[in-house]
Amino acid sequence: MFKAQIKAETLKGLVNVISTLIDEVKFTVDSEGMSLKAVDPAHVAMIELRMDAGAFESYEADNVEIGLDLDKVKEVLKLSGAGEIIAMELDEERGRLVFKVGNITRRMNLVDTSSMSDPKVPQLELAANIEVPVSELQRGIKASEKISDHITLIADTDYFELLCEGDTDSADLRLEKDSLVSINVESQVSSMFPLDYFSNLIKAMPSDIVVKIELDNDYPAKFNFNVAGDKGRVMYLLAPRIENE
Known part of the structure; x- marks a missing residue:
């Protein structure tokens, strides 16, 4: 289960930070928030991200993985105006994430996460x-x-x-x-x-x-x-x- 509301500008900033490196992403979701770890296709850069539940306007979730195509999420963001709230709800039965922006509902098929790895973050002590x-x-x-x-x-x-x-x-x-x-x-x-x-x-x-x-x-x-x-x-x-x- 995943159900949340987030400010459009917060989601836009999140997508910008992630899509710098990757187009498809696996979010690991739990009751405390969501996280991801991913490496770009050329293995030159890596991102690790954690969003606390408090970053959302409202947040309810169980342990679940959500795979998203970020280009499609950007399309949803284009539907939102300044200061608008975007609602998201996972439809596990149909394998979709449902977005609501004002009176518009956008249903998005999830990306298969089975082939997405969980890269290990190297422990570096830098000078x-x-x-x-x-x-x-x-x-x-x-x-x-x-x-x-x-x-x-x-x-x-x-x-x-x-x-x-x-x-x-x-x-x-x-x-x-x-x-x-x-x-x-x-x-x-x-x-x-x-x-x-x-x-x-x-x-x-x-x-x-x-x-x-x-x-x-x-x-x-x-x-x-x-x-x-x-x-x-x-x-x-x-x-x-x-x-x-």
């Missing part, structure tokens, strides 16, 4: 911890587009930097310690990442929040942030791009 406003990272991305296909993240004791270097041009965003919420690292670390993945992850984050970045030399980076009024938690894991000698 640098940085908390930075997402709006600053989004500015850095805007400056880096069309310069190269990779970007380097650098953390030092008193600054954090995004560096993008192409064949002819370069761009960098350097944030001194007083521009950051916090930075904790004993010596400089850096790692290079695919720009398209990094850009898509950062653009999907709400611009008015702070993201915690965990970084180390040539290791995956972790990005932790909250959504839905801190009632939802998201972790992105992005694999580094290792240059061949």
Whole structure:
């Protein structure tokens, strides 16, 4: 059983965060909320998400798995207006999730979840911890587009930097310690990442929040942030791009 109501803008933010990496998703639902773990098809990035029941306007659920095509959910979101509430109810007998937006009812067949894996989240102890406003990272991305296909993240004791270097041009965003919420690292670390993945992850984050970045030399980076009024938690894991000698 699953029956819930959620603000359209909350659901839109949730879908944006997930669809950055995957088109079809398996939600694991219980009485306390819903969660997911998924890896993108190229195995470059991973997402782990948990939405508490308090992120919803109303919420009732038993233990169940719900497979959804996110492109279809986006179609439902287009039916909603500003401030509107979207109602969802699982029809287990017919294998559907029923959405109600105002006086419109949309019935959506569930996606088969039997072949969807539950990836194990690697336990990483990374050297640098940085908390930075997402709006600053989004500015850095805007400056880096069309310069190269990779970007380097650098953390030092008193600054954090995004560096993008192409064949002819370069761009960098350097944030001194007083521009950051916090930075904790004993010596400089850096790692290079695919720009398209990094850009898509950062653009999907709400611009008015702070993201915690965990970084180390040539290791995956972790990005932790909250959504839905801190009632939802998201972790992105992005694999580094290792240059061949």
